[in-house]
Amino acid sequence: MRARSSIAFFCMLASIPASADIVTVATDGSGDFTSIQAAIDAVPTDSTIQVAPGVYNEIIDLGKKSLVIEGTGKDATETVIDGSGFKSTVVRITGGQDESTVIRLLTVANGEAGSPLPGNPNILVGGGLFAVDSSPRIEFCRFIDNRSAFGGAIYLLRSESAVADSTFLDNFAFADGGAIFAFQGAARICRNLLAGNRAVNHGGAIKVVLGESYVHDCVMEGNTAYQGGGLYWFANEDTTPLEVHGCTIICNLANKIGGGIKTRFGFPAVTLEETIVCDNDPDEIDGPYVDLGMNALCVCPADFTGDGDVDGADLGLLVAFWGPCRTADCPADLNQDGVVNGGDLGLLLGFWGPCD
Structure with a gap:
């Protein structure tokens, strides 16, 4: 490569x-x-x-x-x-x-x-x-x-x-x-525009599986999928993280999760730099990502219920997931260490209140 x-x-x-x-x-x-x-x-x-x-x-x-x-x-x-x-x-x-x-x-x-x-x-x-x-x-x-x-x-x-x-x-x-x-x-x-594209399952605009690909200065707007309305990144344990730089990922729809971006829990993350991820539905990013800076990410990772507030309902869900993650998809593991514990509780309390 x-x-x-x-x-x-x-x-x-x-x-x-x-x-x-x-x-x-x-x-x-x-x-x-x-x-x-x-x-x-x-x-x-x-x-x-x-x-x-x-x-x-x-x-x-x-x-x-x-x-x-x-x-x-x-x-x-x-x-x-x-x-x-x-x-x-x-x-x-x-x-x-x-x-x-x-x-x-x-x-x-x-x-x-x-x-x-x-x-x-x-x-x-x-x-x-x-x-x-x-x-x-x-x-x-x-x-x-x-x-x-x-x-x-x-x-x-x-x-x-x-x-x-x-x-x-x-x-x-x-x-x-x-x-x-x-x-x-x-x-x-x-430097591509991807708009109005649809996938029944994953990646309304783009799906990348393994490899060493790079997504740079693209606009993904108004795309739809079951998961990953804009972008779906599928990694395994040996994969180089997918680099997303200078992109605008807005107004995409996932029928389940990952309105803007979907990645796999427990595997190498997508890296984001100088990228906008906002106004996607039902959420912005589902799964691990690395914020390399200069991003505008409209994310509220502790809002498990998706109601726009981090409150008692989200706290209850975190407690329900307490202990080692039982599946790869473990949204209450906010620090992504494979265990829902006091570290995640501290992060949730830091997000407490209305999502900005």
């Missing part, structure tokens, strides 16, 4: 590598090709495919080629790859590509199913884009109305992809990761 110090730097890169060939695609026949896939099939690796504004009703697979595929409109709204009717991932990148492969200034829309997950083909992932053992750069794109079981818009498996400066709207996961699901790897998720 790349060192952490290089992750933020990699998110800042925006240059296009030199290309062997440059070809054009246009729906009206004015380019070299009328479909993107035809161009992919024809060009050698390390080529650039420039796609004119228009709607391209197709799905594309880069095979083993390293390519730059870019829209030529003023922004991503003008050039659309529309997956309607194909029941598959719209953009597949599974040939071991690195960051020299770039998808930019494109809208990826209406991915209707996804791709079979390697090793478990009954599970479909990545309605809009699927990258496995590949690390492309996705930048200045839009992902709209894509759906799959895992990763409604994007599923990254063992990937060091950078997903940057892009917009994710109204994507849906039948299970986890309404917009983005990153499994293992070291994804760089930077």
